[in-house]
Amino acid sequence: MREIKVGVIGAGVVGSSVIKILQENQELISNRIGARLIPTKAVVKDLTKKRDINIALSDDINFILEDESIEIVIELMGGVEQAFEVAKKVLEKNKSLVTANKAMLAYHRYDLQKIKKNHPIGFEASVCGGIPIIKALKDGLAANHILSLRGILNGTSNYILTQMIQNAMSFDDALKQAQILGYAEADPTLDIDGSDAGHKLLILASLAYGIDAKPQDIIIEGIEKINASDIAFANEFGFVIKLLGIAKKIDNEIELRVHPVLIDKDKMIAKVDGVMNGISVVGDRVGETLYYGAGAGGDATASAVISDLIEIARGKNSAMLGFEKSDNSLKLRDKGKIQSRYYIRLSAYDKTGVLAKISSILSKNNISIQAFLQKQAKDGIAKLLFTTHISQESSIHNALSEIDSQDFIESKSFFIRIDE
Amino acid sequence: MREIKVGVIGAGVVGSSVIKILQENQELISNRIGARLIPTKAVVKDLTKKRDINIALSDDINFILEDESIEIVIELMGGVEQAFEVAKKVLEKNKSLVTANKAMLAYHRYDLQKIKKNHPIGFEASVCGGIPIIKALKDGLAANHILSLRGILNGTSNYILTQMIQNAMSFDDALKQAQILGYAEADPTLDIDGSDAGHKLLILASLAYGIDAKPQDIIIEGIEKINASDIAFANEFGFVIKLLGIAKKIDNEIELRVHPVLIDKDKMIAKVDGVMNGISVVGDRVGETLYYGAGAGGDATASAVISDLIEIARGKNSAMLGFEKSDNSLKLRDKGKIQSRYYIRLSAYDKTGVLAKISSILSKNNISIQAFLQKQAKDGIAKLLFTTHISQESSIHNALSEIDSQDFIESKSFFIRIDE
Numbered sequence: 001m002r003e004i005k006v007g008v009i010g011a012g013v014v015g016s017s018v019i020k021i022l023q024e025n026q027e028l029i030s031n032r033i034g035a036r037l038i039p040t041k042a043v044v045k046d047l048t049k050k051r052d053i054n055i056a057l058s059d060d061i062n063f064i065l066e067d068e069s070i071e072i073v074i075e076l077m078g079g080v081e082q083a084f085e086v087a088k089k090v091l092e093k094n095k096s097l098v099t100a101n102k103a104m105l106a107y108h109r110y111d112l113q114k115i116k117k118n119h120p121i122g123f124e125a126s127v128c129g130g131i132p133i134i135k136a137l138k139d140g141l142a143a144n145h146i147l148s149l150r151g152i153l154n155g156t157s158n159y160i161l162t163q164m165i166q167n168a169m170s171f172d173d174a175l176k177q178a179q180i181l182g183y184a185e186a187d188p189t190l191d192i193d194g195s196d197a198g199h200k201l202l203i204l205a206s207l208a209y210g211i212d213a214k215p216q217d218i219i220i221e222g223i224e225k226i227n228a229s230d231i232a233f234a235n236e237f238g239f240v241i242k243l244l245g246i247a248k249k250i251d252n253e254i255e256l257r258v259h260p261v262l263i264d265k266d267k268m269i270a271k272v273d274g275v276m277n278g279i280s281v282v283g284d285r286v287g288e289t290l291y292y293g294a295g296a297g298g299d300a301t302a303s304a305v306i307s308d309l310i311e312i313a314r315g316k317n318s319a320m321l322g323f324e325k326s327d328n329s330l331k332l333r334d335k336g337k338i339q340s341r342y343y344i345r346l347s348a349y350d351k352t353g354v355l356a357k358i359s360s361i362l363s364k365n366n367i368s369i370q371a372f373l374q375k376q377a378k379d380g381i382a383k384l385l386f387t388t389h390i391s392q393e394s395s396i397h398n399a400l401s402e403i404d405s406q407d408f409i410e411s412k413s414f415f416i417r418i419d420e
Numbered sequence: 421m422r423e424i425k426v427g428v429i430g431a432g433v434v435g436s437s438v439i440k441i442l443q444e445n446q447e448l449i450s451n452r453i454g455a456r457l458i459p460t461k462a463v464v465k466d467l468t469k470k471r472d473i474n475i476a477l478s479d480d481i482n483f484i485l486e487d488e489s490i491e492i493v494i495e496l497m498g499g500v501e502q503a504f505e506v507a508k509k510v511l512e513k514n515k516s517l518v519t520a521n522k523a524m525l526a527y528h529r530y531d532l533q534k535i536k537k538n539h540p541i542g543f544e545a546s547v548c549g550g551i552p553i554i555k556a557l558k559d560g561l562a563a564n565h566i567l568s569l570r571g572i573l574n575g576t577s578n579y580i581l582t583q584m585i586q587n588a589m590s591f592d593d594a595l596k597q598a599q600i601l602g603y604a605e606a607d608p609t610l611d612i613d614g615s616d617a618g619h620k621l622l623i624l625a626s627l628a629y630g631i632d633a634k635p636q637d638i639i640i641e642g643i644e645k646i647n648a649s650d651i652a653f654a655n656e657f658g659f660v661i662k663l664l665g666i667a668k669k670i671d672n673e674i675e676l677r678v679h680p681v682l683i684d685k686d687k688m689i690a691k692v693d694g695v696m697n698g699i700s701v702v703g704d705r706v707g708e709t710l711y712y713g714a715g716a717g718g719d720a721t722a723s724a725v726i727s728d729l730i731e732i733a734r735g736k737n738s739a740m741l742g743f744e745k746s747d748n749s750l751k752l753r754d755k756g757k758i759q760s761r762y763y764i765r766l767s768a769y770d771k772t773g774v775l776a777k778i779s780s781i782l783s784k785n786n787i788s789i790q791a792f793l794q795k796q797a798k799d800g801i802a803k804l805l806f807t808t809h810i811s812q813e814s815s816i817h818n819a820l821s822e823i824d825s826q827d828f829i830e831s832k833s834f835f836i837r838i839d840e
Binding site: 017021025027028029030031032033034124129130131132135136139140141142143144145210268271272283284285286287288289290291292293294297299300302303304306307310311314315316317318319322323324325326327 | 437441445447448449450451452453454544549550551552555556559560561562563564565630688691692703704705706707708709710711712713714717719720722723724726727730731734735736737738739742743744745746747
């Protein structure tokens with residue numbers, strides 16, 4: 001049986017798990033592909049660290065790059081520019097590349113694709129490890145124009161929101177609990193500010209639309225400002241709050257954004273709770289499909305890494321990002337052009353004339369109110385919660401900036417888009 | 421750009437949709453694969469029937485088989501033996517084969533695989549068209565030992581059950597409504613008796629386990645006997661009733677069965693309602709993943725057919741059923757060995773001593789009751805509804821057959837397994 005030697009750069013949680021699964025499920029995998037995938041070498045930063053893996057180790061990357069017997073290199077070192085340099089070297093050495101590095105791909109996926117035409121590069125593990133969404137978009141749904149894609153792409157945020165919704169926890173307590181359970185890092189910034197979900201959305205947008213966008217080109221907002229009033233309002237009106245990555249085709253423009261949304265609680269994607277991830281994709285022919293699974297964790301991510309090794313071993317050839325030829329007619333849509341219903345929270349000193357003034361500012365900006373809830377004033381401060389009819393994003397920004405400048409406003413306004 | 425000519429055998433709803441999508445989404449598809457997929461000929465049974473497609477037609481299968489320019493043949497004629505004969509001829513002519521024919525595959529998938537090693541054969545459309553589950557099992561989850569698979573594989577049954585649960589419809593009314601809406605055939609037998617789901621489960625079991633079983637080898641039960649008492653009992657105890665196809669690995673044995681289950685209403689799969697399909701797969705590494713989408717319909721099925729064309733055009737080589745070499749240690753588990761909790765419905769004449777007798781029969785068969793509900797007798801007939809602790813399938817059969825022979829029994833007992 002043919003042997004395919006594999007090198008692993010970065011043997012942390014995911015790397016160790018890849019090595020173990022290749023060893024422990026070896027018979028299953030070789031039965032499936034008719035070849036043996038053998039991890040022969042790993043490169044690590046710190047050789048003195050104790051590791052529970054059985055493989056030759058080095059702290060020199062050339063240990064793998066210069067080994068001509070190694071056909072596939074798995075990049076799990078993290079970071080952006082340094083990882084990209086390593087990935088380039090892997091391709092220059094004519095080895096196949098598998099990476100789980102979403103941040104690197106968010107910036108350099110098109111650079112990588114350009115280096116060598118149809119050279120095997122796998123990155124299933126970069127987006128929601130437990131969900132084979134890369135293959136679904138490249139292969140399973142390839143006959144479809146993708147009308148929209150909505151994903152719960154970050155398990156940490158979803159866990160925090162689920163705790164806030166189901167157990168009435170505060171944001172801070174839910175975050176602390178996520179850290180205790182190992183669902184959030186000591187520094188959870190990239191998870192809760194939407195950056196991590198943004199990286200993943202950009203990768204998915206390339207596969208769905210061939211759109212080359214970078215994090216700075218799109219709206220990326222996190223969940224840090226959501227509070228108990230928002231949760232209660234959403235619940236009152238039949239919504240839950242989720243952090244979604246959204247890609248939408250509107251004529252020849254593609255809208256890309258990551259932000260919290262109020263979403264009808266009966267939708268399938270609204271039922272994806274806890275640390276789980278879910279992605280709903282609507283195709284012009286297939287209708288809605290939804291994929292659900294673990295977003296992170298060593299074994300789930302490793303399972304995705306190995307699915308790429310298997311695909312490479314089977315000799316599948318296709319463009320890395322799913323298009324042999326891009327569709328130049330599709331353009332990234334301007335952020336200000338978003339149209340949505342909005343949920344808005346204002347905090348104002350309880351005086352006469354406040355509501356009249358707010359209403360007049362909204363009306364001047366062509367924003368009409370759909371549902372309104374004013375909470376009884378406490379310590380002289382009233383909470384005004386309301387939803388709008390469909391409005392233009394730029395109008396909302398204008399109106400809220402004028403409202404925030406009024407002297408009766410106690411603290412800055414906050415809004416959440418309503419997803420329909 | 422390379423042109424790949426495609427012939428379509430059977431141009432009903434799905435075939436027409438395949439031809440149209442290939443024509444209408446041609447630019448997208450050729451951008452994706454760098455080749456043009458061109459449907460050139462279709463074979464139909466009745467040439468006089470008016471069709472809304474633009475393609476050369478014939479009622480002679482050799483119109484396609486003898487055309488050397490056609491590289492891929494799509495079999496959409498239905499039936500078992502005749503379709504298998506056609507499929508064999510397609511392979512003998514060295515053409516690639518794409519089929520949506522689950523009944524044919526339920527009987528002949530291993531025969532087909534044997535004809536030519538690693539010859540391109542695609543059948544994504546045979547199981548839940550809108551869900552790329554074949555590719556997920558062959559590729560995405562290939563690193564995993566599949567611990568279990570549970571699928572809502574038949575949209576008609578799921579629609580009927582959903583109507584019974586959510587709108588308190590009777591089985592007959594729900595079936596009638598499904599027929600009016602086009603979700604059920606005039607003769608709905610294969611959908612509601614579990615056969616259709618059984619065919620699909622057998623195909624999935626091959627991909628997950630390499631198990632060669634035929635419909636007659638496994639338990640296949642339908643939803644015809646479920647009534648309002650069962651629905652109400654399930655609801656009372658936090659369950660919904662779904663028709664599931666279940667594959668489960670227990671040591672080196674694989675349990676395969678299709679039947680209604682009571683399932684915890686909070687599970688993701690329990691939330692798949694209406695005509696939609698859903699499949700939950702648990703892998704030893706990836707944990708639970710779930711796939712959701714349309715199960716049938718011309719366009720969704722056609723989308724799956726075209727995903728196979730795209731895969732073939734991309735030159736992916738892999739064993740048709742996902743294994744180059746089968747794992748001979750896995751065996752089909754004996755039907756009587758199933759262990760489960762059970763929900764049981766008895767209908768008895770309201771006399772003294774009935775409960776004592778039933779209890780003693782159950783206890784003699786090592787079946788212990790977990791929850792019990794006796795409905796007030798109506799017309800002298802009492803309904804006894806209860807759930808058991810984990811019991812052996814064979815003990816349940818023995819006990820119920822003894823109970824059914826008692827003279828106080830008004831009509832035959834009915835049970836539903838509880839899925840946990």
